Amino acid sequence: MxxxxxxxxxxxxxxxxxxxxxxxxxxxxxxxxxxxxxxxxxxxxxxxxxxxxxxxxxxxxxxxxxxxxxxxxxxxxxxxxxxxxxxxxxxxxxxxxxxxxxxxxxxxxxxxxxxxxxxxxxxxxxxxxxxxxxxxxxxxxxxxxxxxxxxxxxxxxxYNHADYIRVLGTSISESLKGVEFDHLLFSYHGVPKRHIRKSDITKSHCKIDGSCCQTPSAAHQFCYRHQCYETTRLVAEYLGLEKGKYSVSFQSRLGFDPWLQPYTDRTIERKGLEGVKNLAIVTPAFVSDCLETLEEIAMEGKEIFEEVGGEKFTVVPCLNDRxxxxxxxxxxxxxxxxxxxxx
Structure with a gap:
């Protein structure tokens, strides 16, 4: 062969x-x-x-x-x-x-x-x-x-492979070297909640209730939400981030159906209103920069943040061809x- x-x-x-x-x-x-x-x-x-x-x-x-x-x-x-x-x-x-x-x-x-x-x-x-x-x-x-x-x-x-976590963690560390940030937001591409349930091979585990993603299950092999949170947890552990210093959100929703929450645009706005002045953001669902990272996050997200009083908005590039x-x-x-x- x-x-x-x-x-x-x-x-x-x-x-x-x-x-x-x-x-x-x-x-x-x-x-x-x-x-x-x-x-x-x-x-x-x-x-x-x-x-x-x-x-x-x-x-x-x-x-x-x-x-x-x-x-x-x-x-x-x-x-x-x-x-x-x-x-x-x-x-x-x-x-x-x-x-x-x-x-x-x-x-x-x-x-x-x-x-x-x-x-x-x-x-x-x-x-x-x-x-x-x-x-x-x-x-x-x-x-x-x-x-x-x-x-x-x-x-x-x-999403949880040690090599991937190391490279992603290193890219974040290098991008934020010398950058004082109050909060690091992990923004993932959103999907409708029904996609999570449709991908549940157990047909019963995924309830999207805040606990199922942390409860061991065969469903996690195909659970996008679990995998996003697990990527975040492992990278935060790799970087030594304190709890409360980072969070997860989901971007690019379409239509009126319930999508995974919290939404990125509203999270950016909320962080600014809460007094966060320096926000850093990384997009681990993408390995290549694209419309969703370069325009939706780096441009629109920055505009939202500055409109509510935010001062420094730092976007970590995707892995691209590192x-x-x-x-x-x-x-x-x-x-x-x-x-x-x-x-």
Whole structure:
């Protein structure tokens, strides 16, 4: 068997043109694991309402963070792929769940290199229906249809892996070196509460009541909320943060359904109103900076904080293509390729 790896990130519009943004949002929001309602309702919501109002506003947001080389998420993912390729012994392809390069094109690239055993590597530390699961489901559909000779292995959520915690903790420590901060906020991408319950393999554990995430259960293998809190706990322990010096929130909610709380925007506002003058924020659900980190947090979050009296707002960059992160990914991949240790 010839082995290869497919790194998969979220994706991005091809440009900041509202037409390209609309095309991207249609693919993204019509995914049944992102908006998990019946097709007719999803179509009515997305194509009847959202796509008639949101693309222009989203295009303006993308324009605020767009780089000369293109989408920050795509550029950073390409840099990561290039660095990992230099350190690993197997071919490394890159794909996006939405937009280009597609998962189909990534698999085709590996196929043309003679690869028939693929490690699907979702670039998400925590498992969620709308991230890891949708990648694996689509990849398997494409395998059955186009590459039946291929075998897939997937990287499980690495939210609590010691290597990941060390690199994330080190990146936070380096970013905040010399920075006096009153509070460190761990902001994770939000998901509807029903996604948590749908991912509960026990069908009974997840009650989102403040205690179930701390109670040992097989459900935690696929519980996004538990994994976010566990990442936070481990990083806080690694950094020696005192309780009360940090907290967790969830960003990017959409629609009117109950989403995981507390919400990031309201938490930022509340911290400012409570007298926090120096707020630091990190976004561990993302390994690459993107619209949600560069615009929603670094720009909108800063504006909210300053409007209520906050003075210093420090955003910790994502891991992006940090050398220590590249070394960790490369080692995990080579260990898999050698069939010595599984990630």
């Amino acid at each position: 010839s082995k290869g790896v497919l790194l998969v990130n979220l994706g991005s519009p091809d440009s900041t043109d509202p037409k390209d943004v609309k095309k991207y949002l249609d693919e993204f929001l019509m995914d049944e694991r992102v908006i998990d309602v019946p097709y007719w309702a999803r179509t009515l919501l997305v194509r009847g309402i959202i796509l008639n109002t949101r693309p222009k506003k989203s295009a303006e947001a993308y324009e605020r963070i767009w780089w000369e080389e293109g989408s920050p998420l795509i550029v950073l993912s390409e840099r990561l792929q290039a660095k990992v390729s230099e350190l690993t012994s197997v071919p490394i392809a890159l794909a996006m769940r939405y937009g280009k390069p597609s998962i189909k094109s990534g698999l085709q690239e590996l196929h043309e290199k003679g690869v028939d055993e693929v490690l699907i590597f979702p670039l998400y530390p925590q498992f969620a229906m709308a991230t890891t699961e949708t990648i694996l489901v689509l990849a398997e559909e494409l395998r059955k249809k186009h590459y039946p000779q291929m075998q897939f292995t997937s990287v499980p959520a690495f 050398d220590d992160w590249v070394r960790v990914l490369s080692r995990w991949i080579d260990e898999w390729a050698k069939q010595e240790v599984t990630v």
